[in-house]
Amino acid sequence: MKRMKGIRKRWMMNSISAALLVVLLAVTSFSVAMVSYYYSNLRTGLQSKITVAANMFSGYKTEADYYQNASAFVTGQFEDSDRLNFQILDSEGVVHFSSLIQISGYKPDTPDIHDALSGQPMGVWTGADPNTEEHIMAVSCPLKVNGEVVSVIRIVTSLALVDRQIFIVVGVALTVGLLVLALLYFSGLFFVRSIVEPVVQVTRTAEHIAAGSYGVQMEKQFDDxxxxxxxxxxxxxxxxxxxxxxxxxxxxxxxxxxxxxxxxxxxxxxxxxxxxxxxxxxxxxxxxxxxxxxxxxxxxxxxxxxxxxxxxGRFTLSIEPVDIKAELEDAVYTYKEFFRRDGIELHHTDCEEEFPLMNVDSERLRQVLCNLLDNAAKHGGSGKRIDTAIRREEDEAVITIRDYGPGIPEEELPHVKTKFYKGSSKARGSGIGLAVCEEIVVRHQGTLEIGNAEGGGCLVTVRLPIGT
Incomplete structure (x- = not known):
């Protein structure tokens, strides 16, 4: 279980932490973008309205005309008085007229007013109202008579609805991010479990095998x-x-x-x-x-x-030039009399084509030939006949040894060269002779093939490259 916890912990630290960071960055970026979008649109609208109002007052030549028309505009001509507060302030920053409430003598003293009084074309400020502590946005524009700032027009709006809308949008984004994170977590947890549980199963199975429970099998659930x-x-x-x-x-x-x-x-x-x-x-x-x-x-x-x-790994070869036909004939001659005593006829078919001397280990090659002949008599001697032959096929010398016994069961053929394997044979032996023979032949870059011959019996084929 420690390993399972370890994998889950690493997954939590790596994948989930990275996903959480990405979600937080995405939600934060989206929230900032939404705040900027809403405030920017609202600011642009307020600036547009105050520009129109400022143009209306720009034609008055005296301060008296200005205040008289300002009062009329505030009380009757301002269309958005239900949601925007249009204010007229004097050169000291004191409110003279207000479209939202009847107020005078109030001095907001906010940065947008200071900017307008200092002669800047327009001042914009967002913050808490000094009087009500309400979150507002204010835009102020100076009005000049004979080149001097005699008043400031100011539009103020509450940000409560905008902030609420932003809060809803950000909340929805955060909820979506959390849902995505939860989906990633549970899908990842399922994925990790699909890896951890088989690993735990493999560990337990390996422990059982190490304890001696050979052959125990596990159920395969995934094709990966x-x-x-x-x-x-x-x-x-x-x-x-x-x-x-x-x-x-x-x-x-x-x-x-x-x-x-x-x-x-x-x-x-x-x-x-x-x-x-x-x-x-x-x-x-x-x-x-x-x-x-x-x-x-x-x-x-x-x-x-x-x-x-x-x-x-101590098995070595002593390579020297050898007449392979003579080696096979010597082995046949050696065993022919032994086989005759047991009532087995040994027939050898020579090849008329001459073979060049081959670089092989003569003692190891003789060991292979003798072992194969001995096996033929041991397992196929009931056929009372053994045939040997040698021929050339392209760049290979091919030696065949065939008996006329019962042959080898088909299901045992793939295993006959496996060390210690004896199959259903009751013949005496250690079961490693063919394994040694194949090792010798392979070391000579050749092949050892064992199969059943047509008409019955076993056929052994040794192929050795002539250029070896």
């Missing part, structure tokens, strides 16, 4: 990288289970293979040593069995040593 990980773990679990099974079978098989010849050697050795066999022929027969079983033990130990060298 996590699904690929689960497939890999499931495949690993099955392969470990298979390897464990083969290892146990190998130990059992090797134990049996070692026990059988040791029993024969020990039995005959004790019999001869105790003098229970007096006939010379029987003694010779017993010694022959001892030699034969000792040789079989030696071969088995050699296979195990070869396999150990392959696993440890």
């Amino acid at each position: 990288e996590v699904g690929d990980l689960i497939d890999a773990i499931n495949d690993m679990s099955l392969k470990i289970k298979q390897s464990e099974k083969m290892k146990n079978e190998f130990i059992s098989s090797v134990s049996h293979e070692l026990r059988t010849p040791l029993t024969a050697i020990n039995g005959w050795a004790e019999t001869i040593m105790n003098g229970e066999v007096r006939d010379a022929q029987d003694v010779k027969k017993g010694m022959g069995i001892i030699v034969s079983e000792a040789r079989r033990l030696t071969n088995m130990v050699e296979e195990l040593l070869e396999f150990s060298r392959i696993q440890d």
Whole structure:
């Protein structure tokens, strides 16, 4: 669970924090834009109205005419008196007339009035009314008689409705931002959970595998990288289970293979040593069995040593020019008499085409050929015939060894070269001979193919590049 919390925490710190910052910036920018938009439009409208009013008063030549017409304008001609306060102020900044309320002698003393009295074309100010503390916007414009500022016209409006509208718009924007953030959070939480839960499952499964529960499988829920990980773990679990099974079978098989010849050697050795066999022929027969079983033990130990060298990376080749046809003929000649004693005929088909000397390890190649011939007799000897042949196909030397036995079950063919695999065969052996053979052939940049021949029996094909 610590890992799950860790991933969620990192996601919260990275994704959600970044999203929250973006939403806040967006809402803030939108709010500022809305405030600027509403205030700017309102300011432009007020400036337009006060410009029109200022133009109306600009034609008066005396201060008396100005005040007389200003009073009439404020009381009757100003059209927006219900929502705008039109004021007339003297040169001291004191209100003389007001369209909204009957007020005089009031001195607002705001920055827009100071700007107008100082001769600036127009003053604009937004803030709290000094008298009512209401949020207002005011625009003031000077009126001049004979070049001197004799009065100021001022339009004042309340910002309560505008502020409320801005508050509503900003509130809606903030609500939308929070909804987007909530949607991102829950969708991200679902996504994180879809990753965390399989990872937790993988962790638990790996712990079970480490504890010895080989072959345990996980359910794949998503066809993505996590699904690929689960497939890999499931495949690993099955392969470990298979390897464990083969290892146990190998130990059992090797134990049996070692026990059988040791029993024969020990039995005959004790019999001869105790003098229970007096006939010379029987003694010779017993010694022959001892030699034969000792040789079989030696071969088995050699296979195990070869396999150990392959696993440890200590497997090397001693390359030298070799006549491959002669090597195959020597192997056939060596086994022909052995097979004849067991009632098996060994037929060899030579190739008329001459082969150039090939750079191979002659001892390793002989080991491959002998192992394959021994397997052919061991597993297909019931057919009483084994055929060998060599031919050239383009730049490859192709050696085939075929027996006429029962062949290999189709479902076992993909696994016959797997270390320790023996399948349904009851023949004696460690189950690593073919794995060693393939390693040797591959080290020579060749291929070892095993399949069933047409008409029955097993066909083994060794391909070696002539240019090696």
